[in-house]
Amino acid sequence: xxxxxxxxxxxxxPYQAASEWKLHNKGKVIGTLPMYFPDEIIYAAGALPVTLFxxxxxxxxxxxxxxxxNACHQVRSSFDCLLKGHFDFLDGMAALHVCDQVRxxxxxxxxxxxxxxxxxxxxxxxxxxxSRSLLENELIRLISALEEFTNNKITPEALKNSIDIYNxxxxxxxxxxxxxxxxxxxxxxxxxxxxxxxxxxxxxxxHNQLLEQLLTELESTASAEDKRIRVIAVGHxxxxxxxxxxxxxxxxxLVIVDDDFFTGGRYFAEDIDAKKDPVKxxxxxxxxxxxxxxxxxxxxxxxxxxxxxxxxxxxxDKVKKGQAAGVVVLRLMYCDPLDLEFVLLKNRLNEENIxxxxxxTESGTGSSEALRTRIQAFAExx
Amino acid sequence: xxxxxWKVGARLESQKRLGGLIADHYKSAREIEITxxxxxxWVSTMAPAExxxxxxxxxxxxxxxxxxxxxxxxxHGHCEITEQRGYEHHLCTYCRNSIGAxxxxxxxxxxxxxxxxxxFLLVTNNTxxxxxxxxxxxxxxxKVPLVSIDCPVLLPGMDEREAVKHVKSQCLDLIRFLENxxxxxxxxxxxxxxxxxxxxSSDNYRxxxxxxxxxxxxxxxxxxxxxxxxxxxxxYMPEAAxxxxxxxxxxxxxxxxxxxxxxxxxxxxYWDGLPYWFAIRQLSEKLKSLGMCLITSTYFEIFAYDKLxxxxxxxxxxxxxxxxxxxxxxxxxxxxxxxxxxDYKLDAGIFAYAMSCKPSSITMRYVSDFIQKNLGTPMTMIxxxxxxxxxxxxxxxxxxxxxxxxxxESMKK
Numbered sequence: 001x002x003x004x005x006x007x008x009x010x011x012x013x014p015y016q017a018a019s020e021w022k023l024h025n026k027g028k029v030i031g032t033l034p035m036y037f038p039d040e041i042i043y044a045a046g047a048l049p050v051t052l053f054x055x056x057x058x059x060x061x062x063x064x065x066x067x068x069x070n071a072c073h074q075v076r077s078s079f080d081c082l083l084k085g086h087f088d089f090l091d092g093m094a095a096l097h098v099c100d101q102v103r104x105x106x107x108x109x110x111x112x113x114x115x116x117x118x119x120x121x122x123x124x125x126x127x128x129x130x131s132r133s134l135l136e137n138e139l140i141r142l143i144s145a146l147e148e149f150t151n152n153k154i155t156p157e158a159l160k161n162s163i164d165i166y167n168x169x170x171x172x173x174x175x176x177x178x179x180x181x182x183x184x185x186x187x188x189x190x191x192x193x194x195x196x197x198x199x200x201x202x203x204x205x206x207h208n209q210l211l212e213q214l215l216t217e218l219e220s221t222a223s224a225e226d227k228r229i230r231v232i233a234v235g236h237x238x239x240x241x242x243x244x245x246x247x248x249x250x251x252x253x254l255v256i257v258d259d260d261f262f263t264g265g266r267y268f269a270e271d272i273d274a275k276k277d278p279v280k281x282x283x284x285x286x287x288x289x290x291x292x293x294x295x296x297x298x299x300x301x302x303x304x305x306x307x308x309x310x311x312x313x314x315x316x317d318k319v320k321k322g323q324a325a326g327v328v329v330l331r332l333m334y335c336d337p338l339d340l341e342f343v344l345l346k347n348r349l350n351e352e353n354i355x356x357x358x359x360x361t362e363s364g365t366g367s368s369e370a371l372r373t374r375i376q377a378f379a380e381x382x
Numbered sequence: 383x384x385x386x387x388w389k390v391g392a393r394l395e396s397q398k399r400l401g402g403l404i405a406d407h408y409k410s411a412r413e414i415e416i417t418x419x420x421x422x423x424w425v426s427t428m429a430p431a432e433x434x435x436x437x438x439x440x441x442x443x444x445x446x447x448x449x450x451x452x453x454x455x456x457x458h459g460h461c462e463i464t465e466q467r468g469y470e471h472h473l474c475t476y477c478r479n480s481i482g483a484x485x486x487x488x489x490x491x492x493x494x495x496x497x498x499x500x501x502f503l504l505v506t507n508n509t510x511x512x513x514x515x516x517x518x519x520x521x522x523x524x525k526v527p528l529v530s531i532d533c534p535v536l537l538p539g540m541d542e543r544e545a546v547k548h549v550k551s552q553c554l555d556l557i558r559f560l561e562n563x564x565x566x567x568x569x570x571x572x573x574x575x576x577x578x579x580x581x582x583s584s585d586n587y588r589x590x591x592x593x594x595x596x597x598x599x600x601x602x603x604x605x606x607x608x609x610x611x612x613x614x615x616x617x618y619m620p621e622a623a624x625x626x627x628x629x630x631x632x633x634x635x636x637x638x639x640x641x642x643x644x645x646x647x648x649x650x651x652y653w654d655g656l657p658y659w660f661a662i663r664q665l666s667e668k669l670k671s672l673g674m675c676l677i678t679s680t681y682f683e684i685f686a687y688d689k690l691x692x693x694x695x696x697x698x699x700x701x702x703x704x705x706x707x708x709x710x711x712x713x714x715x716x717x718x719x720x721x722x723x724x725d726y727k728l729d730a731g732i733f734a735y736a737m738s739c740k741p742s743s744i745t746m747r748y749v750s751d752f753i754q755k756n757l758g759t760p761m762t763m764i765x766x767x768x769x770x771x772x773x774x775x776x777x778x779x780x781x782x783x784x785x786x787x788x789x790x791e792s793m794k795k
Contacts, residue, residue, distance in 0.1 A: 066747055070472055070737055097535060100511045104744035107712040111748060122540070124548075125507055125514055126532035130555055134534060134548040141539060296514045301521050301528035302559060308522040336740070339470045340477075340515045344522065346468060 001221075003214040004191050010202060011194040011240075017202035018050045019089045028150055030117060031087060033078065033095035033102055034238040035262045035294075037121070038139070038282055040272065042094070043204065044154045044162035045146040049094075051200035052087065053239045053263075054078040066108070072334040073362055074239045075105045082113055092117025092149060094142070098238075098294045099337055117149040123286055128298035132283050139279050159278035165204050166272070172211045173199070173268035176218070181257045181322055183223035184230060189246040189256040197240045197263040228255035229382045232319050235330040236261045236361070237293065237338055245361060248372055249328055253379040258322040260315060261330075266290070290314060293337040309344035316352055325382045326355035328375075333362035355381055388598055391641035394605055396629040403612055403625060408495070414440045415498035421564065424500040424520060427614060427684055428508045428706045429531065430553055430699045432580055435618035436573035437560050442497045443615055444520070448476040451483065452659030452769025456494040461770055463491060475738045475770040477516040484523045500526050502563065504556070508533035508706040509684070510741040527563065529556050536709050545709075550700035570695065576618045577699065578692040583617035586626030588686060593633040594677045595726050600636035602643045603653055603676035604666045610685040617687065648673030649790050650727060654719070654749065655734035655742045656681055658766040661774060668780055672787040677726050680719055683707035712745045716752040723753055730790055732783070733763040737773040760793070762786040 010017055018029050028047040032039060039049035054077025063080030081087055092115050097103040103120075110118050121138050124131035143154050173196055180187050187195075195214065199207045233241075233249070233256045240263040250256060259265045269290045273281040289295060291310035300307050307313060319327060327349060331338060342358065349356045357378040359371060414420055423439045425431050431441050451457040457475065460482030465471055467485065469478055487496045503526060505517035514530050521528040531552045534545050557568045590609060593600055609629060612622040635641075651674045658665065669676060689705060691698035707715070722728070731753060733746045750761045764779040 068735060068737075068743060071740065071744060097511065100741045101744065103511070103535060104712065104741060108745055108748045111713055111716075120535075120537045122534040122537060124532045124534070125511055126530050126552075128532075128555075130548070130551045131532055133551075134532075134544060137541070137544050138534075145539065293515075294511075296518065296530050296532075298530060301518065301530070303527070305521055305525045305527065308518065334472055336473060336512050337515060339473055340512070340519065343468045343519070 001214075001217055003210055003217055004187070004194070006210060007191065007194040007198050007214070010198040014053065014201050015050065015086065015089060017206075018048055021048050021203055022089060028091040028117070029089060030092040030094055031090045032093070033106060034074070035096070035098050035266075036123065036286070037094055037096050038142070039200070040162040040166045041139070041142055041154065041159065041282075042146060043165070044158040045150040046152045047091070047146070047150050048203060049200075050090070052078050052081070053197070055081055055086070056239075056242060066112075070334055071101050071105065072238075072332055074332065075101045079105060079109065082109065090115060092119070094119040094121065096121050096123045098123070101334075101336070117145070119145050125294070126296045126298050127287055127289065129287075132287060135283050135286060136279055139282050143279075156278055160274055163272045163274045163278060163281065165208065167274060169199055169204050169208050169211065170268040170271055172208065172215060175215060176211070177258060177265060177268070179215075179218055183226070184228065184255040184257050185226040186218055186221065186223045189233065189250055189259070190243040192256075192259070193240045193243075193246065193261065193263050196261075196267050200263070200267075226255055228253050229326070229379060230255060230257045230322060230324045231326050231328055231382075232256070232258050232260070232315070232322050232324045233264075233328045233330060234260040234315055234318075235338060236263075236332060237266075237335060238262055238332070241330050242361060244368065245330070245359070245371065248368060249375055252372065252375045254328070254375070254382075256328070257324060258318055260318065265318075266292075293341040309341060309348060311341050312345040312348035315345060316348060316354065319354055326357070326378065328378070329356055329358045331358060331360050333360055388640050388642045388647070390645050391600075391636055391643060394601060394629070394632060396609070396625070396632055397605075399625060399628065400609055400611070403616060403621065407615055411440050411442055411498040421501040422498045423502045423504055424497065424517075425503075426505045426509065426513055426517065428703060428708065429504045429506040430556075430703045431504075432573060432576045432618065432690075432695070432699045433553060433556055433560070434504065435576045436569060437564060437566065439502070440498065441615065442500070444480040444497065445476050446611065446614060447483070447497050448479040448769055449657070449659045451479050451494055453662060454494065455660055455771070457660070457769035458771055459493040460486065471772075472738055474510075474512060474516065475768050477512070477519075479769055480516070481519050481523070484520060488523065500524055502526055503528040504531075505529075506531040506533050506703060508703065508709045527559075529559055531556065531703065533704055533706065533709050536705065536711065536714075538711065538713075542705060546697075546701050546704045549704035550697065553696060553700050553703075573695045573699075574692055577690050577695040579620055579623065580617040580687060581690040581692055582620070582623035583613050583626060584687040584690060586623050586630060587613040588688060589630050590626050590633065591678065591682050591686075593630065593637065596637045597650070597727060598640065598642045598647060599650065599675055599677050600633045600641060600643070602666070603679055604662060605643055607657060607681075610682065613685045613687070643675065644670045646673045647675045649729040649787070650675060650677045652677065652719070652723060652726070652728045652731040653679040653681065653734060654731060654746060655679075655736055656739060656768050658734060658736075658774060659769050660771045661766065661776065664776055665779075668783055672783060674730075674783070674787060676732075677728060678722060680707065680715065680722065708741070712748055715745070716749045719749055720753055720756055723757055723759065728759065730759050730786055731761045732786070733761060735763055735765045737765065737767045738770065739768055760786060760789045
């Protein structure tokens with residue numbers, strides 16, 4: 001399909017669209033680290049936000065001279081890309097502290113390789129009303145910093161417009177996901193990742209046009225019955241899962257009908273409320289967020305201790321809604337938040353009699369044959 | 383360093399008193415576990431424990447317990463239990479130790495004297511973000527409530543007063559919760575009394591650290607590191623300040639008499655990172671053989687509660703929690719470390735990378751390079767972990783320390 005091929009090309013050349021945008025528009029490009037940075041605010045300032053994913057296809061050669069190898073691949077690979085000059089097209093950098101690794105890595109980056117614009121933002125780890133005021137101040141601080149850097153006033157109208165564009169993008173992604181759930185195989189897992197990941201790499205309006213085109217193409221496509229077993233794929237916070245691994249899963253008699261990747265279901269699960277005051281809408285977005293391994297849900301821990309992993313319940317709900325037979329958990333080596341939460345997740349999946357397969361996906365390690373055998377064995381148990 | 387007039391001292395007398403204080407603390411907690419005369423709380427190191435002491439809680443520290451488990455060489459047993467449950471080997475070893483010890487107690491696999499069982503948990507994320515998840519797991523296993531206090535990293539451009547305000551509102555929320563939990567009204571006079579004691583203790587603790595500015599140093603880092611414990615766990619009692627007062631008198635006497643901790647003390651060394659608890663003796667002997675005296679470390683800042691103020695008890699507790707050293711930026715820490723090198727007249731630095739502790743390790747190279755660029759002092763980086771011995775290669779680290787000593791020797795010529 002022509003549009004899917006275009007998404008694949010964009011995915012394979014992740015920063016080309018942004019570089020071209022910069023050349024033609026003389027605008028500023030700001031790199032953001034996954035996850036959850038409010039890109040809409042950068043867009044409202046007339047700059048282009050680009051999420052930096054590192055590079056799975058290139059060995060880490062320079063990054064490991066600066067960071068020990070027990071940091072996750074996303075962090076080390078991004079730093080490696082920086083040192084190799086892959087991010088030279090950027091005018092600035094911004095990130096939320098989603099985990100300890102991102103925090104400290106970003107701080108070192110700031111000091112060692114400064115950009116004209118560098119912004120760190122604190123998103124309270126604790127989801128509770130006591131966090132709202134600080135988060136609101138942090139969003140206002142971000143807006144002020146961007147206004148000063150871009151020399152553009154970020155008006156409430158500009159923010160609303162940006163939110164509308166991004167909400168439209170997420171709505172179309174949800175529609176695409178719904179199509180996938182209703183007609184498994186209509187879009188492959190890796191194509192789905194390409195669609196979502198590229199939205200984070202290029203001007204969103206252009207991406208929206210492509211996505212609209214894709215939906216039109218898919219809606220007019222008659223899908224054959226897919227006899228593969230329905231599964232949910234979760235994990236891989238931050239960067240996109242490996243294309244070959246996703247294909248390997250779907251080649252072994254399994255079909256992914258929903259996922260919780262950051263470059264997937266997690267990204268488009270929720271919108272920013274365009275009807276509210278924009279800053280307050282962002283505060284609500286973060287404070288009422290879908291369960292994540294990087295959040296602490298304060299109210300869950302004060303009374304009877306029953307729901308110790310809202311994340312696990314969220315995944316179980318996905319499994320049920322997706323009528324899936326099992327869960328494939330893709331785990332990036334050294335991802336502390338997911339590794340800790342995984343223990344609670346697997347316990348809950350066992351309690352619910354939901355089969356799961358946990359795969360570590362550190363780039364460049366392990367043979368695909370070993371993975372194939374494990375996936376085949378999992379498919380057989382289903 | 384001139385060594386002709388120096389005399390080698392015996393072990394610090396205060397070590398015995400420290401041993402007694404620690405033993406009494408744990409004995410009392412175990413008695414409370416049986417009598418249930420007061421609730422037991424497990425608390426993270428930089429949490430506002432003053433609030434709990436004011437409500438007459440028995441406060442226990444899983445991180446200190448992990449350190450003790452490491453020093454007693456039993457941590458690997460706790461860690462193995464967690465790994466069998468699906469916890470990854472690379473996760474924080476303090477965390478794996480305390481979860482393993484918890485499961486051990488609950489399932490009859492106890493391998494070391496446990497902490498008194500908790501009724502309540504309190505955590506702050508001013509050491510790291512992961513610690514809140516660790517405490518969530520403790521709550522999961524013990525089925526007791528958990529309150530967390532979110533402490534923002536003090537980012538460039540952030541108004542520190544907002545951070546303090548944010549923490550104070552959570553302290554008030556904690557107080558409301560505890561009033562409901564215990565059925566007792568919070569006693570602000572008791573808080574003032576606790577803060578007064580804690581302030582005295584902290585001032586004397588800071589005094590102890592600064593004794594090593596003297597040349598020659600009256601004690602090594604290894605001699606005084608255990609004395610963190612009173613200011614961590616006992617600062618609410620007058621006995622903690624008294625302990626430091628007596629220790630400082632002892633150190634002052636050593637300074638007056640030019641008494642040093644070991645013979646052939648040649649170099650004043652900085653230690654960055656948390657201790658490798660299981661390797662204290664081995665490292666101590668090795669460094670001694672090389673004439674290297676560990677003088678100080680930013681690790682001590684974890685236990686410094688300098689901002690406490692009896693005139694403003696709750697505000698100062700919030701300030702102490704919000705403005706903790708480890709909530710500061712890397713830039714701040716690098717500059718603070720540089721100042722320590724100057725103030726303590728240090729000759730070199732050892733950066734102790736901890737495989738499972740990313741917060742204490744990821745920025746080490748930057749801080750080390752920063753000092754080296756500014757002062758030209760030699761640095762080395764060794765590898766290990768806080769309590770998990772499996773990552774530790776003594777010979778490899780010895781070679782690095784040897785090389786550092788040789789570099790220092792050549793610089794003298």
